[in-house]
Amino acid sequence: MKAEQPLVSIVVITYNSSKYVLETLESCKAQTYKNIELIISDDGSTDETIVICQEWLDRSQSEFVNTKLITVKNNSGIPANCNRGVKASEGEWIKLIAGDDVLLKDCIKINTDATKKSNLPLYFSNMVVFNQKGELNEITNNYNIVAKWFGSKDKNSKKKSYFRYPIMLNIPTLFIKKSIIKSLEGFDERFKLLEDQPFLLKLFKNDYDIEHINKATVKYRSHFESVMNNQSELFSNNLRDSYQLFSRPYLSNYNLKDLIFKTYRDISFYLILKNYHTNRIAKFFLRLKNLIYKLS
Numbered sequence: 001m002k003a004e005q006p007l008v009s010i011v012v013i014t015y016n017s018s019k020y021v022l023e024t025l026e027s028c029k030a031q032t033y034k035n036i037e038l039i040i041s042d043d044g045s046t047d048e049t050i051v052i053c054q055e056w057l058d059r060s061q062s063e064f065v066n067t068k069l070i071t072v073k074n075n076s077g078i079p080a081n082c083n084r085g086v087k088a089s090e091g092e093w094i095k096l097i098a099g100d101d102v103l104l105k106d107c108i109k110i111n112t113d114a115t116k117k118s119n120l121p122l123y124f125s126n127m128v129v130f131n132q133k134g135e136l137n138e139i140t141n142n143y144n145i146v147a148k149w150f151g152s153k154d155k156n157s158k159k160k161s162y163f164r165y166p167i168m169l170n171i172p173t174l175f176i177k178k179s180i181i182k183s184l185e186g187f188d189e190r191f192k193l194l195e196d197q198p199f200l201l202k203l204f205k206n207d208y209d210i211e212h213i214n215k216a217t218v219k220y221r222s223h224f225e226s227v228m229n230n231q232s233e234l235f236s237n238n239l240r241d242s243y244q245l246f247s248r249p250y251l252s253n254y255n256l257k258d259l260i261f262k263t264y265r266d267i268s269f270y271l272i273l274k275n276y277h278t279n280r281i282a283k284f285f286l287r288l289k290n291l292i293y294k295l296s
Helices: 021-029 049-063 078-088 107-117 145-150 155-164 178-183 196-205 232-250 256-273 279-295
Strands: 008-014 036-042 066-070 093-098 122-130 136-139 174-177 211-221
Touching: 008 021, 008 078, 008 107, 021 036, 021 049, 021 093, 036 049, 036 078, 049 066, 066 078, 078 093, 093 107, 093 178, 107 122, 107 174, 107 211, 155 196, 155 232, 155 256, 174 178, 196 232, 232 256
Parallel strands: 008 036, 008 093, 036 066, 122 211
Antiparallel strands: 093 174, 122 136, 122 174
16 A cells, blocks of 8 residues: 555454344445444343454454454453453554444544644544434534634643543544554553543543544434443443543642532532533523633
8 A cells, every 4th residue: 555545454343232233334335435344342242243243343344454253261351351342453543443333434643644634643533423313413523612622732631631631532533643552551451341531531630632623424323222221320330430540630729610520520520420411500500611612
């Protein structure tokens, strides 16, 4: 391949993904960018995921520079699964995608084009969310303010914003240089259901910069069978622990914005983990969120 076309490793992360994984794999094969290797890393699926993936690879492996299917006997968590896939890859750039999400056909091309314009270790893009009914909604990750925070050229502003409120820059939208993942010692396996937030907090802590691509490149499937929905308590605990370990120590009691964000998140986690949900509390936090967004 030409030098301007670096090898990209698409790492498909699966766990009991038999219902949706074929759509994911077909979206990898349909990429307009062709210098791609495909790694499928399965985390101990108990359904037909592995059989489906192997049969598909037998038919489609010629479409890629290289293909691998990695399996383990016991479920180890999302970060560990990501690490196995990345370790097995040979590409200069890594595109992680869950086995129930979909890459839009120009996903890899859009990301590699961005790398030619700026020399950064990580890029993230917009995504299209589709639900059980097939309804689509393009959003800039989880919050519209992402574009405001990360559209800035000021690296320190991005860093401060993320430590104050580490919104989810969803893993399917990230395009990461493999050498950076290695330098940060991979994804933190202490958080079984949380791969993106601890990694990004560690990235900012080590003074790296990231760039937002204001284009949709992936379709994110929101459904009741997702790991996050099925293990919501563990997921909330992972979020809290990540916040306390990485974010909270960097928020000062002597800075008004830091103090507001820290107080908001402390109270939020307390209420979530205590299962306190009332209309009055919800309205209060909606007003507080709006204030926080303005301060950001």
